[in-house]
Amino acid sequence: MSARKAAELSPEGLARSDRKRLAAEEGLRALADVEKQAIEVRQNMARLRAICEAKEREKQAADAALQATLPSPTTKKRKSKTAR
Template sequence: MSTKRSAGPSPEGIARSERQRAAAEEGARAMADAERQSFDVRKNMARLRELREAKEIADANLRASLPAPVPKKRAKKSPR
């Protein structure tokens, strides 16, 4: 009863390790891309928030500077 041992890794093993290495590299690239996109989204959200808040302040200042609206008098109903 003799056991068979190969001197080096099998072609299937080499192919498997190559696929694993490629998958790990692709995963690292995908994670980096996702982080970059997430950063860009947060940066844009902050920019839009600042614009919205500035517009709200400008609108509030404009409303405060305008005279108060004069309430309209009710028209009398005409008799039938």
């Protein structure tokens, strides 16, 4: 704003422009804060997903080890039906 226009503005006009400037600055800070929180949430979700996947891999490995130690099931022969 030029010096001439600043001198011509009324006190109400100056106050209004200050409020607008402050509101714009606060809006930028709020947007930055929201973006920061979104990044933190995504990082936490990735961490939790990795933990969950690691637990699932452990469970699958334990199940595979258990299956390897169990004896294989024996198949029973079916009895043939006798003719009447």
